[in-house]
Amino acid sequence: MTKKSKINFSTKKKSKINFRSNKKNKINFVSNKKNKINFGSNKKKRKVDIKQLSLILVVFLVIVFMGVKVVGATTSYIEDKREEKILMQQKSEAKRLAEEKKRKEEEAKKRMIGVNHEAKKNAYDALEVANKLKNHNYSNNGEKIVFLTFDDGASTTVTPQILDVLKANGVNATFFVTGRNIERGGVKAKELIKRSFDEGNSIANHSYSHDYKILYPQGTVDLEKFTKDFKKTDDMLKDIISPYFSTRVIRCPGGHMSWKGMDVLETYLKEHNMASIDWNAINGDAQGKKKNANELLERTKKTSKGKEMVVLLMHDTYGKEETVKALPQIIQYFKDNGYEFKTLA
Ligand SMILES: [Zn+2]
Numbered sequence: 001m002t003k004k005s006k007i008n009f010s011t012k013k014k015s016k017i018n019f020r021s022n023k024k025n026k027i028n029f030v031s032n033k034k035n036k037i038n039f040g041s042n043k044k045k046r047k048v049d050i051k052q053l054s055l056i057l058v059v060f061l062v063i064v065f066m067g068v069k070v071v072g073a074t075t076s077y078i079e080d081k082r083e084e085k086i087l088m089q090q091k092s093e094a095k096r097l098a099e100e101k102k103r104k105e106e107e108a109k110k111r112m113i114g115v116n117h118e119a120k121k122n123a124y125d126a127l128e129v130a131n132k133l134k135n136h137n138y139s140n141n142g143e144k145i146v147f148l149t150f151d152d153g154a155s156t157t158v159t160p161q162i163l164d165v166l167k168a169n170g171v172n173a174t175f176f177v178t179g180r181n182i183e184r185g186g187v188k189a190k191e192l193i194k195r196s197f198d199e200g201n202s203i204a205n206h207s208y209s210h211d212y213k214i215l216y217p218q219g220t221v222d223l224e225k226f227t228k229d230f231k232k233t234d235d236m237l238k239d240i241i242s243p244y245f246s247t248r249v250i251r252c253p254g255g256h257m258s259w260k261g262m263d264v265l266e267t268y269l270k271e272h273n274m275a276s277i278d279w280n281a282i283n284g285d286a287q288g289k290k291k292n293a294n295e296l297l298e299r300t301k302k303t304s305k306g307k308e309m310v311v312l313l314m315h316d317t318y319g320k321e322e323t324v325k326a327l328p329q330i331i332q333y334f335k336d337n338g339y340e341f342k343t344l345a
Contacts, residue, residue, distance in 0.1 A: 114174075114247040114345040119200035122172055123345035126249045126275035129311065133278050138307040146310040146339040148173035148331075149279065151206055151251065151286075152317035154182055154189040154196070161324040162316045163196055169331045171341040172200045174277075176251040179208035179233035181317060182240075190240045197241050202343035204249035204277070208232035212254060220261040223268060248274040249344050255279075277344055279313035280304075283330065285323045286315050293325035300330050310339065 115123045124145065132138065148166075153159045153175055166173055175196055182189045197203050207215060208229045215226050230250060238245050250269075256262060256276045269276055284291055284299035291299065304310040312330075314323050334341070 114202040114204055114249050115343055116197055116200065119172065119202070119343065120345070122200065122341070122343050123202065124342040126277060126344040127273070129309070129344060130275040130277055132309060133280060133311065136280075138280055138309045140308040142308070144308050144310075144337065144339040145342045146304070146312060146334045147342055147344055148312055148314065149176060149251075149277070149344070150174070150314050150316040151176045152181060152210065152315050153177050154185055154192045155316060155318045155320075156185045156188045156192070157318055158316045158320045158324055159189075159192045159196070161321075162327065163192070163199065163201075165324065165327045165331070166201070167199060169328065171331055172202070172343050173341075174202040174204055174249070174344045175316065176204045176206035176249075176277075177233065177237075178206045178210045178253075179236045180210060182233075182236055193237070193240050197245075200343075202247075202249065202345050203237060203241065203245075204247050204251060204344060205230050205233050205237070206251050207253050208236075210253045215253060216259045219259060221259055221265050223264045226265065227268065247345075248272070249277060250274060251277050275344070277311065279311045280307060281310050282313045283323065283326060285320055286313075291322060293322050293329070296322055296326035297329045297333065300326075301333060304334075310334070 114126075124147070129147070148171070150159075150162060150173055153162075154177055159175075162173075175193075177193065182193060185192070193203060207226075209215070211229075215221065215229060217225075234246060237247065252259065252265075256265075256278050265276070268274075281304035282299060283296040284303075285296055300312060304312060314320075314327075316323070331341075
């Protein structure tokens with residue numbers, strides 16, 4: 001019994017062992033479980049890691065997204081600002097150019113010296129011509145130039161026909177007008193002055209009165225009366241053409257060459273950068289007996305012969321219809337002989 005019991009004991013022992021074994025197993029099991037738990041713990045940890053990583057990733061993406069947004073917004077803000085600045089610069093540049101253009105136009109208007117802006121290409125330096133005439137030097141470096149000049153206009157009968165002939169032949173002339181004749185012709189004469197200027201002709205001053213007694217008492221120039229008389233016409237021309245119009249080209253009634261005491265006038269003209277223009281050829285429409293168109297042409301040929309620079313004196317006042325008739329042939333004659341048509345300004 002005891003033995004059995006022993007055995008039992010032993011069995012018990014065995015059982016114990018078994019138990020132990022079991023325990024061991026249990027332990028093993030536990031251990032396994034532990035492993036399992038460990039294993040489970042790792043899984044949990046990894047799960048946590050993934051969650052954390054995901055969170056970090058999301059946060060990171062949000063930051064990146066926000067960053068991109070912010071950078072984008074900042075860039076577009078900077079770009080907008082830059083564009084705004086460029087636009088402002090362009091606007092201010094356009095404004096500056098517009099102002100400069102306006103200023104230049106004003107300047108151009110102010111510089112209307114006898115001819116309009118467009119007609120300047122055909123204009124010739126009147127001071128140079130005045131000097132050549134004074135010195136009887138009619139050469140021009142081999143280039144032939146002719147200045148068609150008409151005195152004592154405007155007339156409402158002859159001037160429009162002269163303008164028609166000039167236009168039809170594509171040439172321009174210089175008109176030495178008198179204020180008294182403009183007044184005589186009224187609105188029509190003023191319109192002719194404006195038309196003449198607009199068509200590219202040069203408008204020059206030939207005094208207001210054309211009265212020798214006023215301008216040259218006892219044959220000697222009276223500078224004060226002379227300049228006052230010329231100023232009257234200049235003011236009329238400003239009124240007709242433009243407030244900015246002014247001509248520095250004058251022709252003394254009767255001719256600069258005909259009067260005494262002209263040194264004071266010379267000094268005055270020099271101080272004011274003005275040119276007094278006489279002539280070196282005539283068609284003869286105011287000299288001697290009345291001539292027909294053919295005689296006027298012949299007189300022109302005779303007096304201009306051999307001169308490279310021709311300043312031809314003619315008249316567009318009342319009664320000069322023969323000059324109108326002769327003019328197309330006179331123009332043709334100079335064209336055939338290689339002359340360029342210039343205006344004085
Ligand atoms: Zn005259």
